[in-house]
Amino acid sequence: MSKQPILQIENLRVSFRIHDEYYAAVDGVSLTVNENEVVAIVGESGCGKSALALSIMGLHPLERTKLEGTIAFKGKNLLPLSVPQLNQIRGKDIGMIFQDPLTALNPLMSVGRQIEESMDYHTKLSSSAKRQRTLELLKRVGIPNPEKTYDRYPHELSGGMRQRIVIAIAIACEPSLIIADEPTTALDVTIQAQIMGLLKELQQQMKTGIILITHDLGVVAEMADRVAVMYAGEIVELADVNTLFSRPLHPYTRSLLHSIPSVQTRKEKLHVIQGIVPSLQKLPRTGCRFKSRISWIDESEHEKNPILREVAPGHWVRCTCYKNFYFPQDNIGDMNYGIS
Amino acid sequence: MLKFILRRIVIMIPQLFLLSILVFLLAKAMPGDALTGRLANNPKMDAQTLAEMKEKLGLNDPPYVQYVRWIKNLMQGDLGISYIHQQPVTDLLSERIGNTLLLSACILILSYIIAIPLGIVSGRWTNSLADKLIVGYSYLSFATPLFIFALLMLFVFGFILGWFPTGGSVNIQVEKGTVDYYISKINHLILPSLSGALLSTVGTIQYLRNEIIDTKIKDFVKTARAKGVPESRIYSRHILRNSFLPIAAFLGYEITGLIGGSIFLESIFSYPGIGQLFLQSIMQRDYSVITALVMISGLATLLGTLLSDIILSAVDPRIRIE
Numbered sequence: 047m048s049k050q051p052i053l054q055i056e057n058l059r060v061s062f063r064i065h066d067e068y069y070a071a072v073d074g075v076s077l078t079v080n081e082n083e084v085v086a087i088v089g090e091s092g093c094g095k096s097a098l099a100l101s102i103m104g105l106h107p108l109e110r111t112k113l114e115g116t117i118a119f120k121g122k123n124l125l126p127l128s129v130p131q132l133n134q135i136r137g138k139d140i141g142m143i144f145q146d147p148l149t150a151l152n153p154l155m156s157v158g159r160q161i162e163e164s165m166d167y168h169t170k171l172s173s174s175a176k177r178q179r180t181l182e183l184l185k186r187v188g189i190p191n192p193e194k195t196y197d198r199y200p201h202e203l204s205g206g207m208r209q210r211i212v213i214a215i216a217i218a219c220e221p222s223l224i225i226a227d228e229p230t231t232a233l234d235v236t237i238q239a240q241i242m243g244l245l246k247e248l249q250q251q252m253k254t255g256i257i258l259i260t261h262d263l264g265v266v267a268e269m270a271d272r273v274a275v276m277y278a279g280e281i282v283e284l285a286d287v288n289t290l291f292s293r294p295l296h297p298y299t300r301s302l303l304h305s306i307p308s309v310q311t312r313k314e315k316l317h318v319i320q321g322i323v324p325s326l327q328k329l330p331r332t333g334c335r336f337k338s339r340i341s342w343i344d345e346s347e348h349e350k351n352p353i354l355r356e357v358a359p360g361h362w363v364r365c366t367c368y369k370n371f372y373f374p375q376d377n378i379g380d381m382n383y384g385i386s
Numbered sequence: 387m388l389k390f391i392l393r394r395i396v397i398m399i400p401q402l403f404l405l406s407i408l409v410f411l412l413a414k415a416m417p418g419d420a421l422t423g424r425l426a427n428n429p430k431m432d433a434q435t436l437a438e439m440k441e442k443l444g445l446n447d448p449p450y451v452q453y454v455r456w457i458k459n460l461m462q463g464d465l466g467i468s469y470i471h472q473q474p475v476t477d478l479l480s481e482r483i484g485n486t487l488l489l490s491a492c493i494l495i496l497s498y499i500i501a502i503p504l505g506i507v508s509g510r511w512t513n514s515l516a517d518k519l520i521v522g523y524s525y526l527s528f529a530t531p532l533f534i535f536a537l538l539m540l541f542v543f544g545f546i547l548g549w550f551p552t553g554g555s556v557n558i559q560v561e562k563g564t565v566d567y568y569i570s571k572i573n574h575l576i577l578p579s580l581s582g583a584l585l586s587t588v589g590t591i592q593y594l595r596n597e598i599i600d601t602k603i604k605d606f607v608k609t610a611r612a613k614g615v616p617e618s619r620i621y622s623r624h625i626l627r628n629s630f631l632p633i634a635a636f637l638g639y640e641i642t643g644l645i646g647g648s649i650f651l652e653s654i655f656s657y658p659g660i661g662q663l664f665l666q667s668i669m670q671r672d673y674s675v676i677t678a679l680v681m682i683s684g685l686a687t688l689l690g691t692l693l694s695d696i697i698l699s700a701v702d703p704r705i706r707i708e
């Protein structure tokens with residue numbers, strides 16, 4: 047059963063202007079999302095995940111951003127589209143869930159109106175039909191007492207409730223793709239699990255594709271079909287979720303998996319990757335971008351111009367440095383992330 | 387809501403009481419008394435009559451007795467007698483308060499009509515040429531003293547070009563209540579209100595501009611864009627509504643500024659309002675008028691703050707007054 051691709055990102059480069067010069071935050075990214083597929087994007091802070099997510103719907107500040115490559119949604123390239131043309135797609139075919147439910151909602155508009163608003167532009171429903179549909183959506187995202195909540199303002203709701211509202215906004219017009227940029231980072235742990243459960247349930251009901259950006263590898267294991275690991279604006283490894291957890295290849299992926307505390311490692315020193323993602327202006331632009339963080343690996347192990355290579359069917363890795371890389375305590379087989 | 391307003395009004399009473407003590411002390415501390423002003427008109431008055439009058443006016447009583455008498459009358463709406471104009475202060479004020487209210491309302495409305503569109507353009511298209519011009523204008527207007535600007539306006543449009551009357555609030559030759567009367571009233575308002583308005587836009591423009599710049603990068607604006615809301619609606623429904631909050635909150639305080647401004651404006655344009663009266667009364671030491679006017683402006687300031695709070699609670703759902 048081959049799935050139809052709904053989103054095909056081809057060689058995408060997203061650059062921001064800083065002091066009259068453009069710096070790429072996303073560099074040469076190619077990624078496909080199929081119908082009803084959850085693709086997770088992981089990588090540490092500043093590696094360009096949000097920059098990638100926002101570029102899909104053209105939500106970057108136009109005057110300071112340069113987008114190159116193609117982002118084809120259902121076969122149609124979105125990059126050359128004007129804002130009014132994009133508005134036909136935003137909210138209707140693609141929904142977006144933002145990180146922080148405390149700031150993602152307009153404080154002066156009732157939450158019901160905020161959910162309804164996208165229907166104003168994408169449907170021809172009467173106002174009573176819109177209200178009806180909004181009440182159904184509220185129920186669907188697990189809000190008790192939709193009638194009452196409809197007229198509530200964001201500040202009257204808890205963080206978890208607000209994130210449910212944000213989700214209701216994203217699914218209001220039944221989009222075929224949802225982009226969720228760290229949808230639970232701002233919430234506390236028990237609420238995180240509820241929200242992820244809700245997202246998974248909705249995804250299975252509506253058969254939407256999801257791009258799920260997250261720091262939480264547990265969430266990845268639970269929800270994703272495929273995983274893209276990003277480092278410094280590039281995808282360094284791309285594989286289906288089982289392969290990625292059982293046979294991670296790129297040194298960066300492996301160090302990411304090592305940095306999750308598990309029962310076994312709790313008593314030992316937590317493994318932390320040395321260094322941080324360099325700032326946008328100081329990003330290495332040539333060779334293997336991860337080189338400086340695994341400096342004990344000999345220069346000759348890296349490719350001059352590393353490309354993403356398919357090393358096994360569906361398993362892509364950038365650079366050859368992974369071949370001779372191992373952690374002193376590299377013992378991935380011992381780790382069990384609960385992948386079924 | 388009603389309870390809140392009532393409570394605020396109750397809180398005002400001690401504030402006004404404090405103000406009244408202050409005003410009374412200041413009036414006492416100023417050189418001269420109620421008679422000095424009168425004497426200026428009648429230098430030949432002998433010492434005998436003077437002493438009699440002093441006794442009659444209660445000026446020999448201890449200060450607290452005078453204060454209690456004054457405040458008692460004040461609460462009954464009796465603001466005393468103006469010794470200069472030889473008529474009750476209430477009569478004197480009632481003629482002029484309407485004029486000042488009219489002028490202040492015109493200044494406020496005109497200033498918003500000018501400032502709001504400029505602030506929006508400036509905030510929405512930051513760093514554009516229009517923005518730079520607007521910011522330039524607002525700084526210039528901030529640096530220009532009102533009395534110089536008003537004099538210039540009066541000189542150019544009143545005297546040289548002769549487009550507008552140079553004084554008064556209405557042409558006294560036209561009959562009250564006719565269409566001509568109202569036209570004349572408006573005609574007399576244009577120059578002073580324009581002068582006041584052009585210089586009082588800076589606060590609104592800068593506030594609005596900064597608010598829009600802050601608001602347009604907020605997450606909820608991104609959420610709205612991600613819904614496919616057209617750009618014009620992004621501004622009208624999401625950005626502007628949030629940016630107007632501080633402007634609305636500021637409205638009450640603007641009133642305080644207007645009271646100060648009216649002193650210069652009315653004097654320069656010989657506009658018969660309470661600002662002009664205030665300046666005259668200070669120069670002529672017309673104490674009962676001065677104290678009454680200070681009390682009134684104090685009350686106006688307090689009411690202005692209350693108004694601000696009420697407006698804010700009406701426009702911001704996060705502030706609900708129970």
Ligand SMILES: Nc1ncnc2c1ncn2[C@@H]1O[C@H](COP(=O)(O)OP(=O)(O)OP(=O)(O)O)[C@@H](O)[C@H]1O
Nearest residue numbers: 062063071090091092093094095096097098325326
């Ligand atoms: N509008 C912008 N203008 C300039 N630089 C930007 C802009 N947006 C992002 N950047 C820079 O691009 C880089 C990637 O940022 P991005 O927000 O995509 O990171 P991220 O992977 O989403 O991180 P996080 O996990 O913290 O959300 C960062 O260095 C960031 O400072």
Ligand SMILES: [Mg+2]
Nearest residue numbers: 095096097227
């Ligand atoms: Mg991010």
